[in-house]
Amino acid sequence: MMGAIGTRSRDPREKRPWTFYALASLCGLFLLFLYGPMLVVYLLSFQGPNGGVTFPMVGFSLTWFRDIFEPGQMANIPVAFGRSLALAGVVSLLTIVISVAAGLGFRRPFPGSGVIFYLAVASLVMPSLLVGFGVGLGFQFFDWQPDLFTSALAAQLTWTLPFGLFAMFAVFNRFNRSYEEAATDLGASAWQRLVHVTLPILLPGIIGVGLGAFTLSYDEFARTTLVIGTRNTLPLEIYALVSSSSSPTLFAIGTLTTAVSFLVIGVAITVILRMQRRRAANAQRS
Amino acid sequence: MHNEADTISATGQGQDAVDVRFDVELVAVTKRYGATVAVDRVSLRIPRASYCCLLGPSGCGKTSTLRMIAGHEVVSDGDILIRGSNVTDLPPVRRGTAMMFQNYALFPHLTCIDNVAFSLKMRGTGKAERHARAREFLALVHMQDFADRLPSQLSGGQQQRVALARALITQPRVLLLDEPLSALDPFLRGRVREELKRLQRELGITFIHVTHSQDEAMALADLMVVMDHGHIRQAGPPREVFERPANSFVARFIGGHNILSSGGKAIAVRADRCRLGAAGDGPHMSGRVAAVEYQGTTVRVALETAAGEDASVLLPDNVFFAKPVRPGDAATLVWSDQDAHALAGT
Numbered sequence: 001m002m003g004a005i006g007t008r009s010r011d012p013r014e015k016r017p018w019t020f021y022a023l024a025s026l027c028g029l030f031l032l033f034l035y036g037p038m039l040v041v042y043l044l045s046f047q048g049p050n051g052g053v054t055f056p057m058v059g060f061s062l063t064w065f066r067d068i069f070e071p072g073q074m075a076n077i078p079v080a081f082g083r084s085l086a087l088a089g090v091v092s093l094l095t096i097v098i099s100v101a102a103g104l105g106f107r108r109p110f111p112g113s114g115v116i117f118y119l120a121v122a123s124l125v126m127p128s129l130l131v132g133f134g135v136g137l138g139f140q141f142f143d144w145q146p147d148l149f150t151s152a153l154a155a156q157l158t159w160t161l162p163f164g165l166f167a168m169f170a171v172f173n174r175f176n177r178s179y180e181e182a183a184t185d186l187g188a189s190a191w192q193r194l195v196h197v198t199l200p201i202l203l204p205g206i207i208g209v210g211l212g213a214f215t216l217s218y219d220e221f222a223r224t225t226l227v228i229g230t231r232n233t234l235p236l237e238i239y240a241l242v243s244s245s246s247s248p249t250l251f252a253i254g255t256l257t258t259a260v261s262f263l264v265i266g267v268a269i270t271v272i273l274r275m276q277r278r279r280a281a282n283a284q285r286s
Numbered sequence: 287m288h289n290e291a292d293t294i295s296a297t298g299q300g301q302d303a304v305d306v307r308f309d310v311e312l313v314a315v316t317k318r319y320g321a322t323v324a325v326d327r328v329s330l331r332i333p334r335a336s337y338c339c340l341l342g343p344s345g346c347g348k349t350s351t352l353r354m355i356a357g358h359e360v361v362s363d364g365d366i367l368i369r370g371s372n373v374t375d376l377p378p379v380r381r382g383t384a385m386m387f388q389n390y391a392l393f394p395h396l397t398c399i400d401n402v403a404f405s406l407k408m409r410g411t412g413k414a415e416r417h418a419r420a421r422e423f424l425a426l427v428h429m430q431d432f433a434d435r436l437p438s439q440l441s442g443g444q445q446q447r448v449a450l451a452r453a454l455i456t457q458p459r460v461l462l463l464d465e466p467l468s469a470l471d472p473f474l475r476g477r478v479r480e481e482l483k484r485l486q487r488e489l490g491i492t493f494i495h496v497t498h499s500q501d502e503a504m505a506l507a508d509l510m511v512v513m514d515h516g517h518i519r520q521a522g523p524p525r526e527v528f529e530r531p532a533n534s535f536v537a538r539f540i541g542g543h544n545i546l547s548s549g550g551k552a553i554a555v556r557a558d559r560c561r562l563g564a565a566g567d568g569p570h571m572s573g574r575v576a577a578v579e580y581q582g583t584t585v586r587v588a589l590e591t592a593a594g595e596d597a598s599v600l601l602p603d604n605v606f607f608a609k610p611v612r613p614g615d616a617a618t619l620v621w622s623d624q625d626a627h628a629l630a631g632t
Binding site: 176178179181182183184185186187188189192196197200201203 | 357378379388394395404408
């Protein structure tokens, strides 16, 4: 991996212009605007058992978190959470496989490659709700039952695939083809070249695309809502809950899903760092 | 330059009558990218076990030529023979060539030893055996102590040695080097240059080395090939090229020459054979001193002649300081007839 980019520390006698402080405050306000509302939600999710969805806090409890895990009449959060995870897993796996293949294919222009590229771009600006509607209509036309791993999967792929394709183009753009030429020069077949050289070198980028697709799928709403069938994903279940009741349980869900997101990101980063460290450690044992 | 008939006779020979005098033969090799011709009917024969430098400015077709020999670029027209057999349509691995890439292209995820053992792994050689072989080749380039390092933990010079070991382990008949010294600092460049030459002599195989530095080519080459605009402008031993440049392009590119017009014809005179003096019986040209550069053992005096041409004189330092000149001084460039060398057009 590349070493750290050298950062030059500032000489204390070097004065900063007033614009620095003005722009820094603006940036601080922006961050407050980004995180302020969520901080309120996190705080209110610890509302006491007799408290409501607004301030003041009436005591402090984990009641609302307990509430999440008790299947109510309105919503079954744990089951929906499990479905969302499973669906996001499948979506990210398919996105990786297809976009890696497409990335490999698009490196050399072929007749129609430009048209296909722009069609993929254009699909990103299509209104999400209508895409979901179209998928739903298609299923109805063929008299297929909409379900999690059929129509919902298809609707989510219309979103994650173009994204994955773009991200993969960026990954491949930075890939130096001389690695592949060197592999060929050393007698690797096309398959050996892919397995032993191209994919291992691109792995960090591929993991990134997978994580991106995972999070896109995990909180997708607009495309999924019309084609989900009878088994809701987490965002749909939460929406159902919002429209039917208002209690601090909602806030607790918000806090919990945020924690899960940070956990996923944290685990991914830890795994990547440990992989690198082990590689470096192996290398040092000489 | 090689004449056509000479080259064509080589193609007539099949596998059964292998011409062992040459490691590599190019027969009217052409590379076209769309409408542009990068390499235009280039013919060249590289004798056995020689150090050949392809030299020229960027875009002259030297790298395309090398990549066609390696098999990384499709030949648009013509044939490439290695040890007498036609390899034009063979994949790189079956040509008996190995290439060292300009940025070395060491696989960043593999340790040095795994990089060097890569070709053996692709052939299905067992781990113990391929590592033993790889250690031998790392030792050949004095990198045995770095076997378990990753490329990113090595300096540029060390990476280059590993890349060299990785190419040599395939036991090529011809080693192709794409600007191998360009990424190194000037001090290291000199040392690596010596080492490349030593390896080539010891291994007794042909090296084809692409460079844009005439110093490098002159220091290393048995056969120096000067290219421009997809053509070979001159091919021969460095001394022959330097002493008798075929045309003004070669004379200009390899440097150290004044290209002057004398009696309506272009001539080349080596700058170190020119002197500053008074107009006498011999050939001369009057002008003005444009610049003086002290270079240690020599002093270079740049002149602008009355006809508006640029010329320079390389004077030994004691000669210059015995009678120094300064920019703006009037000066006369003198040389002797025997040092003048007639040039063909361009």
